[in-house]
Amino acid sequence: xxxxxxxxxxxxxxxxxxxxxxxxxxxxxxxxxxxxxxxxxxxxxxxxxxxxxxxxxxxxxxxxxxxxxxxxxxxxxxxxxxxxxxxxxxxxxxxxxxxxxxxxxxxxxxxxxxxxxxxxxxxxxxxxxxxxxxxxxxxxxxxxxxxxxxxxxxxxxxxxxxxxxxxxxxxxxxxxxxxxxxxxxxxxxxxxxxxxxxxxxxxxxxxxxxxxxxxxxxxxxxxxxxxxxxxxxxxxxxxxxxxxxxxxxxxxxxxxxxxxxxxxxxxxxxxxxxxxxxxxxxxxxxxxxxxxxxxxxxxxxxxxxxxxxxxxxxxxxxxxxxxxxxxxxxxxxxxxxxxx
Numbered sequence: 314x315x316x317x318x319x320x321x322x323x324x325x326x327x328x329x330x331x332x333x334x335x336x337x338x339x340x341x342x343x344x345x346x347x348x349x350x351x352x353x354x355x356x357x358x359x360x361x362x363x364x365x366x367x368x369x370x371x372x373x374x375x376x377x378x379x380x381x382x383x384x385x386x387x388x389x390x391x392x393x394x395x396x397x398x399x400x401x402x403x404x405x406x407x408x409x410x411x412x413x414x415x416x417x418x419x420x421x422x423x424x425x426x427x428x429x430x431x432x433x434x435x436x437x438x439x440x441x442x443x444x445x446x447x448x449x450x451x452x453x454x455x456x457x458x459x460x461x462x463x464x465x466x467x468x469x470x471x472x473x474x475x476x477x478x479x480x481x482x483x484x485x486x487x488x489x490x491x492x493x494x495x496x497x498x499x500x501x502x503x504x505x506x507x508x509x510x511x512x513x514x515x516x517x518x519x520x521x522x523x524x525x526x527x528x529x530x531x532x533x534x535x536x537x538x539x540x541x542x543x544x545x546x547x548x549x550x551x552x553x554x555x556x557x558x559x560x561x562x563x564x565x566x567x568x569x570x571x572x573x574x575x576x577x578x579x580x581x582x583x584x585x586x587x588x589x590x591x592x593x594x595x596x597x598x599x600x601x602x603x604x605x606x607x608x609x610x611x612x613x614x615x616x617x618x619x620x621x622x623x624x625x626x627x628x629x630x631x632x633x634x635x636x637x638x639x640x641x642x643x644x645x646x647x648x649x650x651x652x653x
Contacts, residue, residue, distance in 0.1 A: 321378030322371065323390050327353055330368045331413065334375045340417040342376035344368070346411045360405035364475070365439055366396055372413045375529035385425075395423070397461055397484075401439045419584075456594045458485035466493050469601060472515040472610035476523035476619045477592045479612060482577035490527035491540060500543030501553055502529055505567050515611040520568070520618025528570030535573055543590060548610075571623060572640040574630045579645050588630035591616060 319325075320333060330353075336343040346353045346368050354364025370393040378388040387412055412432045419426040431439040442449070442462055446455035456463050461484025468474035473492030480487035495501045496512040507525050533540055536553065544552075544561050554561055561569075578586075593612055600607040620627045623634030636644045 319376065319389055321382055321389060322375045323368045323378065324371060324374070325593075330354065330364065331375060333337050334372070334379065335380050335389075337376050340376075342372055342379075342415055344372040344413045345410055346413060346416075348405075348407045349501040350407050350441075352407070355407050358407050358580050360407060360411070360452035362401050362402075362439070365401075365405060365431050366399070367393070367413075367433065368411065368413050369415055372415045372429070373425070373427045376415065376417070386598075391424075397441075399429075400445065403436065403438055405431065405433050417630045453595050456596050458593065459483075461485050461589055463502065463594070463597065466491075466610065467595060468610050469513045469605040469608060471496055472608070472615065473512075473519050473523040473526070475515075475593055475612045476520055476615050477527055479593060479616065480524070480527065480574075480619060482574070482580075482581055487536070488530065488540065490523055490530050492523050492526055494540075495522070495526055499544070501526075504546045504563050505529060508536060513606070515615055517614055517618030517621070520620075521622040523615065524619040524622035525567065527619075528567055528574050531572075531573040532570035535569075536579065537646050541586060568640065572642065575623065575636065575640055576642060578623075578630075578632060579642070579649065582631060584650070588628070591630055 318329075318331070321333075321334070322329065324330070325464070330483050331344040331346045334344050335343060348360050348364070350358055354361050354367070374391055377391070381388050384501075384573060413429070414432070415427050415429045417425045428444055429589070430437060430444065437445065437448070441453040441460070443452070443457050444462045446452045452608045458478045458481065458566070463478060463485040464487050466487045467476055468478060471493040473496065474487070474490075475491055477487065478485040478488035487493075493512070495507060496509050498509045501509055503505045505525055507522055507529060510519065530540060532549075536549070538549070546566065550561060550563055550566060553566075554558065593610075598609050598612075600609050617627060620630070623632070624639070631649050634641070634646045634650050637643050637649070
C-alpha cells in the first residue's frame with residue numbers, strides 16, 4: 314500500500330483490499346486492485362464475490378478519507394452495514410487488475426449510500442441490476458421497486474404482494490408483508506382483520522388486508538421477531554406488555570404497526586419519494602402461463618384499499634393530517650401539509 318493510501322484509508326494490512334486510489338472527484342472515485350493467488354479473498358485462481366464487495370466498500374472509505382483530509386477533518390472510521398440489489402455477472406480472475414468505481418448517491422447523517430461497479434479487462438463483472446439496466450439504456454428491464462430487486466415471491470401468484478412491494482419503505486421486500494403466507498393460511502392474525510382469501514383477488518378489500526399485514530409485520534420487525542414463528546396476537550401482546558408494562562389491547566398492536574409504516578413513509582417522502590413511486594416494474598405486469606394462470610394484479614385497485622386502510626391521501630400518497638394526529642405524529646403535519 315502506498316503512503317498516500319495509508320493516509321486516507323483506515324484499514325491496515327492484511328485487510329487492505331485496494332492497491333491505489335487513482336481518481337477522486339466529488340462523490341465519485343475509482344480504485345485499482347490486483348489479487349494474486351495467495352491474496353486474502355482469492356481462491357482457486359478467482360476472486361471471491363465477498364472480496365469484490367469489500368473492495369468497493371474500501372474504495373468508498375478511501376474517497377471519504379480523502380475528502381476528510383482535504384477539509385481538515387480526521388479520517389473517519391466506518392463499516393459496511395449492508396448490500397442491496399447487487400449482481401455478479403462473471404468471475405474475477407487473479408493476476409489481472411480490477412477497476413473499482415463508486416459513487417456516493419446519498420448522505421444521511423454519518424451514513425452514506427453508494428453505487429459500485431467492478432470491471433476487469435473492460436468487462437462489467439458486478440453491478441446492481443438497476444444500474445446495469447441504465448448503463449445499457451434499458452431501465453425498464455430492471456425488475457426492481459425503488460431500486461431493490463423483487464424476490465422470488467411473485468405478485469402475479471399472490472396479488473396482495475403488489476401492495477407489500479409497492480408500499481414497502483425499502484423497495485420490493487417480502488418481509489414487509491408476506492401475503493403469500495396469509496392466503497395460504499400460515500397463521501394469519503385473524504383478530505386484526507387479516508383474513509386469508511383467493512390469492513388472485515385484487516379488490517380494495519384485499520388491498521386493505523395487505524396493508525394490515527404490512528403493519529403487523531412492521532411491528533414484528535420493530536420487536537425483532539422471526540416471521541416464521543407466528544406465535545399469534547395473544548402471545549405477542551402478552552410479550553410486549555410484559556416487557557414494557559404498557560397494558561395494550563389487541564387493537565393497539567395494529568395502531569403501533571401503522572404508526573411505524575407511516576413514520577417510515579414520511580421519512581421517505583422527505584427524501585423525495587412520491588405517489589408515482591408506488592408501482593410495480595413493467596415486467597411483473599406481463600402475464601405468465603402456469604401457476605399464475607395468466608393473471609396480473611390490479612395495482613391501482615389494491616392501492617386504493619391500502620391507502621384507505623392507512624389513512625393516506627389517494628392522490629398524493631401522503632398521510633392525511635387526521636391520520637397523523639390519530640397516530641401521534643401530528644408534529645410532522647406541518648412539513649407534509651403546510652400546517653403550523
